[in-house]
Amino acid sequence: MTTVAIDTGVGPLLRSWREQRRISQLELALRADSSARHISFIETGRSRPSEEMILRLAEHLDVPVRERNALLLVGGYAPRYAQTAFDDPALDALREGMDRLLQAYEPYPALVVDGTYDVVAANRGMAMLLDPVAEHLLVPPLNAMRLTLHPEGLAPRIRNLREWRADLLSQMERQIGLARSAQLRELYEEVAGYPVEEVAGYPVPESTGSTGSVPAPSLPFALPLLIEHGGEVLSFVCSIATFNTPMDVTVAELAIETFLPADRATADHLRSLTS
Incomplete structure (x- = not known):
């Protein structure tokens, strides 16, 4: 079950996770081997992040696996992680x-x-x-x-x-x-x-x-x-x-x-x- 609104862009959602973790754009960029400028462009919607970038940022922001699927979906990509029923x-x-x-x-x-x-x-x-x-x-x-x-x-x-x-x-x-x-x-x-x-x-x-x-x-x-x-x-x-x-x-x-x-x-x- 997705817990984010689908009509919300992936950039603002990533920014929300970053702010919740109290990490600056520069710090996140250093962790993710990117640049603060690129992170800023992603968060404002000026740049569309790749599937790999979404997953990399999500990992460094400690985003739960369920929410990583939601970020991918909002970003226009297929969910990466399966959700198998416990009795499967x-x-x-x-x-x-x-x-x-x-x-x-x-x-x-x-x-x-x-x-x-x-x-x-x-x-x-x-x-x-x-x-x-x-x-x-x-x-x-x-x-x-x-x-x-x-x-x-x-x-x-x-x-x-x-x-x-x-x-x-x-x-x-x-x-x-x-x-x-x-x-x-x-x-x-x-x-x-x-x-x-x-x-x-x-x-x-x-x-x-x-x-x-x-x-x-x-x-x-x-x-x-x-x-x-x-x-x-x-x-x-x-x-x-x-x-x-x-x-x-x-x-x-x-x-x-x-x-x-x-x-x-x-x-x-x-x-x-x-x-």
Whole structure:
């Protein structure tokens, strides 16, 4: 799905990306082995960029693969990158590889999301954390942001909800700035509007350290997710991995999120559940 207006010239669109990245015409020219004069002519429509130039400028402006197709289309060229459905047989090897990766990470939670945070794969560790969650939130496609922040999702069990929510919303804002997705903006407005002060009768702590008898672990290197499960407060740090130099829109927008136990008690609790 293209997220730019087709009747907008490729020059103004490239200028918009350059300004968003806060790069001068001269700096972009140096990066792309061109001249500031030529960049200026492209942006004002006085010069029609070649397909190669559009792709070169898009690469140096860190334009997402989906938007590179849109730039090519507006510039009068065919899209360069395919957009293969995730369940297409062409991606069998990719799905199998991710499934093995998710299973190998068990009993720790891990999942794969697409560009709008819909869950396309998850392991049993993640399923464990989702119990209990309201049934209507588990109807496919599951959305990771909605599952986490909805009052009937994980939010009532997240002990440092205020901090974790702020971090997730900040992540979404960065993604919106990068992808310019109307669908992502709509999701952001939805989840940002969920109540925070009190969720399901459970008062949200003022800070990560305000968790009653369960203090937050000292983790200066990453914000922990503190979540209640089975009478225990589990502590995780999250890492996100994407594919290097993707040549397909679908693959470019996939992200593998893993939750690493931040303390021995959390690791022991998860292993006890699987044993």
